[in-house]
Amino acid sequence: MKLIHSFNLDALQAGIAINDDVPGHYYLLLDGALKPNLLRQLNKSGLPWLSVFTQNQDDLADLMAVSPLLLEWTPPQWPVVCYLLAYCDGLPMVSVWHSPEPLPQLAARLQPWCVVNADGSFFNLRYPDTRRLYDLDGILDEEQRGQFFGPAWRCLLPSRDGTGWQALHMATVAGEFAEKVVLSTSQTSQLIRAAETDEILYQLQFHSRINPHVLADCHPMAEAALRQADAQGIMDSHLRMNQCLAAIHSSN
Numbered sequence: 001m002k003l004i005h006s007f008n009l010d011a012l013q014a015g016i017a018i019n020d021d022v023p024g025h026y027y028l029l030l031d032g033a034l035k036p037n038l039l040r041q042l043n044k045s046g047l048p049w050l051s052v053f054t055q056n057q058d059d060l061a062d063l064m065a066v067s068p069l070l071l072e073w074t075p076p077q078w079p080v081v082c083y084l085l086a087y088c089d090g091l092p093m094v095s096v097w098h099s100p101e102p103l104p105q106l107a108a109r110l111q112p113w114c115v116v117n118a119d120g121s122f123f124n125l126r127y128p129d130t131r132r133l134y135d136l137d138g139i140l141d142e143e144q145r146g147q148f149f150g151p152a153w154r155c156l157l158p159s160r161d162g163t164g165w166q167a168l169h170m171a172t173v174a175g176e177f178a179e180k181v182v183l184s185t186s187q188t189s190q191l192i193r194a195a196e197t198d199e200i201l202y203q204l205q206f207h208s209r210i211n212p213h214v215l216a217d218c219h220p221m222a223e224a225a226l227r228q229a230d231a232q233g234i235m236d237s238h239l240r241m242n243q244c245l246a247a248i249h250s251s252n
Helices: 009-017 038-045 061-065 075-087 103-113 130-139 142-149 185-206 215-232 237-251
Strands: 025-031 049-051 068-073 094-099 115-118 121-124 154-158 165-167
Touching: 009 075, 009 094, 009 154, 009 165, 025 075, 025 103, 038 061, 038 068, 038 075, 049 103, 068 075, 068 103, 094 130, 103 142, 115 185, 130 154, 130 185, 185 215, 185 237, 215 237
Parallel strands: none
Antiparallel strands: 025 068, 025 094, 049 068, 094 154, 115 121, 154 165
16 A cells, blocks of 8 residues: 555656756655665665665664665666655655755764654654655754755655645755754644644554555545544544544545
8 A cells, every 4th residue: 555646756857957057966865664675775776875873884784774864866867766766656755855965964964853852752753754854844943944954955755645746945044963953842742743644544544444545645634634623622542533534434
């Protein structure tokens, strides 16, 4: 089952072309946790890449497999990029970056964001998952935005419905690398709530209560149901899940 619709490669090329006259580096940021054997595909590609966790290619396989992975490519290597995107098809695990920072520097910039202090607790941010990267983009303050994106010109995420790629908000002023990342109570709550819809949908399909061809097709109904639950003050997780299930079934 696909989590999102297939990547629209024509739309991606159009998004990349907006800055194609600007010198810099192109990257894929990949979520190693979502696809088995991704490391093997990266090594077969012949393109330079680094684990953001370890800042190298040679650490323990189990650790590397769940790391954010940053791969550099150039426009003439577009066919190789298309091959990798096909391997990741249907999964929210690839964002496309254009930045003046070289590979080691961007990997070092992203490393402090892997595990953050979220309202006093350590939290795996999982930002290579493009659904979570979209949420993160919505809660960063300007200082944090400068620390995370730095001088990057563009970051593109695939839409859930496969219609295109969404450009995130880049920093107005590039910041230094974060020594440590601290998220406020409000930011943490917003991230948890934003991820709730996808978590409920995963649980519903895992327990065979829904069986869509593409899980993202259920997202609008489930999100609307959760917003209604929020307005009604319904906080019980089972009631919230059942409200989502009812909304999905009523739409069929």
